[in-house]
Structures are given as C-alpha cells and as structure tokens.
Amino acid sequence: MTDTTPPALVLEGVRKRYGDVQAVAGISLTVGRGEFFGVLGPNGAGKTTLIEIMEGLREADAGSVSVLGQSPWPRRISLLPRIGVQTQSSAFFTRLTAREHLETVAALYGAGHGGAARALALVGLEGQGDVRVDVLSGGQRQRLAIASALVHGPELIFLDEPTAALDPQARRALWEVLRALKGEGRTIVYTTHHLDEAEALCDRVAIVVAGEVVALDSPARLVDAAGAPSRLMVPEERISPERAREFAGVDRVVVEGGAVVLETREPGPVLAAVGAAVGLDGVRTHSATLEDVYLELTEGT
Numbered sequence: 001m002t003d004t005t006p007p008a009l010v011l012e013g014v015r016k017r018y019g020d021v022q023a024v025a026g027i028s029l030t031v032g033r034g035e036f037f038g039v040l041g042p043n044g045a046g047k048t049t050l051i052e053i054m055e056g057l058r059e060a061d062a063g064s065v066s067v068l069g070q071s072p073w074p075r076r077i078s079l080l081p082r083i084g085v086q087t088q089s090s091a092f093f094t095r096l097t098a099r100e101h102l103e104t105v106a107a108l109y110g111a112g113h114g115g116a117a118r119a120l121a122l123v124g125l126e127g128q129g130d131v132r133v134d135v136l137s138g139g140q141r142q143r144l145a146i147a148s149a150l151v152h153g154p155e156l157i158f159l160d161e162p163t164a165a166l167d168p169q170a171r172r173a174l175w176e177v178l179r180a181l182k183g184e185g186r187t188i189v190y191t192t193h194h195l196d197e198a199e200a201l202c203d204r205v206a207i208v209v210a211g212e213v214v215a216l217d218s219p220a221r222l223v224d225a226a227g228a229p230s231r232l233m234v235p236e237e238r239i240s241p242e243r244a245r246e247f248a249g250v251d252r253v254v255v256e257g258g259a260v261v262l263e264t265r266e267p268g269p270v271l272a273a274v275g276a277a278v279g280l281d282g283v284r285t286h287s288a289t290l291e292d293v294y295l296e297l298t299e300g301t
C-alpha cells in the first residue's frame, strides 16, 4: 500500500524580500514526518524569516509552501491545532501565572487543560506553575515559550533558537525533551547556533547562507562529504614535527599548545603507526565535526 500522508513540509522556490534585502532567495526543501530538522546559518541568513513563512506568520513573495499537506497562508485555522509555534515573549499573558498562561494557550488551540501540567513538567517548570509570567527569569521565560509550542500536543513543532538563553543543564534537559517528542513521532523543525547540539539531535540540517541553502543532509554525511581531516595530538616531548611528517598519510603537521598536531584523512593507520613508533600515552584525537563543515561553508559571510 502506498503511503499517501503528505510530508510535514514541502517548500518550493520560496522567496522573501524586505526592501533591498533578499532575506530568502529561493529555498526548496522537504521535511518528512517524524524528522528532526535543523536550520543553521549565520546571523541574518534568513532562518527566522524562513521559519515564520513555514509557520504561516509571514507571506512568501514567491514559491509554494505546504505544511502537513496544506498551505499555511492565508492563516489556516484548521492547521493551527496541528502545529506548535514557540511564543515570542511579547505574546505572553504577563499577568497570568505560568500555568494559567499555558492553559490559555491550550484553550486557544481548542485543547484541554491537562496539557499545561505536562508541558510545565517537560520543560522543568513544574515548580514555577504558580509564578506570574512577568517575574520569571529570562531562561524560565524561554522554557515557557517552548512549553507554549507543546501544550496542545501538535504533530509539527517549530522552535526558533530554543536553547539560546538556557544554562548548560537546562539545555541538556531540553535535548531530552526534544528527543522524547521525536520518539512520540512528532516532527521538529528548529534553528540553532549550537552546532554540537544540531549534530547530536538532528536527522538532517540545512545550512542557510544569505537566504540560500548551501548544504542539506544528515550531519554525518555532511562531515564525511567535506573530507575534513582528523587531528592527532601527540605531546611535543614525545615526537618532533620532522618525525611526525614522515608517517604515511599525514597531510600537515603543526605545533599547538604543547602538542604536535598531525592532520590526516587516514586516522586509523596513522594512529597505529604513531602508537608503534612512540606509544599512545597522552595522545588525543579530534575528528571533524559539523562545526568544522559549517565554518568552512559560511567562511567570509
């Protein structure tokens, strides 16, 4: 039987200009149901504009957008309960408590009250349910904004830099929340400047530069395709740069922070050769990461 369920998102040739600025310059992409999809890119690359077009908060100048099989613009009431959008803090009901705020958001989507307690617990705000929104800390407000996107149990969740203002523990806790939501089959589309996070969480990422997608794939495939070298760091008292250069498969040798660094695209054989020659005590390795790929693709922007 063929699956006729439409993808979570289909964008074709989407463009958006603000005056002289071409914020989104022809973006096409598809996000499958249940996918965790990251939108990455430097400040001003067009990520927020793109997400707002997906959310139905902005109209594209050109191109087509399909969200769960429907066009999100003009605003489509039937779509709203099915998508979750991280509230901007300007849209908070500041005189309400955190719980009342979430109950109100849930009611606006036609969902019951039960979701508020669950959403508070999911983002680690169970102790702040009775605290007024206007006295929450910046990080707590951010968590409430995320809870607002989840409270009605949507199929597709959009988050714009959800971990930006969070402390490291809250950030890791949110990773677990996001993983659990994905585990429930929900689709997540989010932007972040944390490349380690995108690498840990996303099934696929799109790297956006100046309104265009310059790379789109799984983090692992992007890293493989970039062919960035691995680095082996050997304490400098154990090996000289001259000797390090003699190992087959070493592309480049530099001395950094008390270590002789061997750059190689064949880390296995080089590591074995270094081990046989001088031993592996104190040797550290660094494989290429999504951040290396990102920095290369966004260089000069």
Ligand SMILES: Nc1ncnc2c1ncn2[C@@H]1O[C@H](COP(=O)(O)OP(=O)(O)OP(=O)(O)O)[C@@H](O)[C@H]1O
Residues within 6 Å of the ligand: 018, 019, 021, 022, 023, 041, 042, 043, 044, 045, 046, 047, 048, 049, 050
């Ligand atoms: N309402 C607006 N009016 C005019 N220009 C805008 C507006 N919103 C965004 N822009 C411009 O469009 C471009 C893309 O902005 P956008 O906020 O989409 O980028 P971003 O990738 O989300 O950036 P950041 O990482 O800094 O949040 C920028 O040059 C920005 O100055």
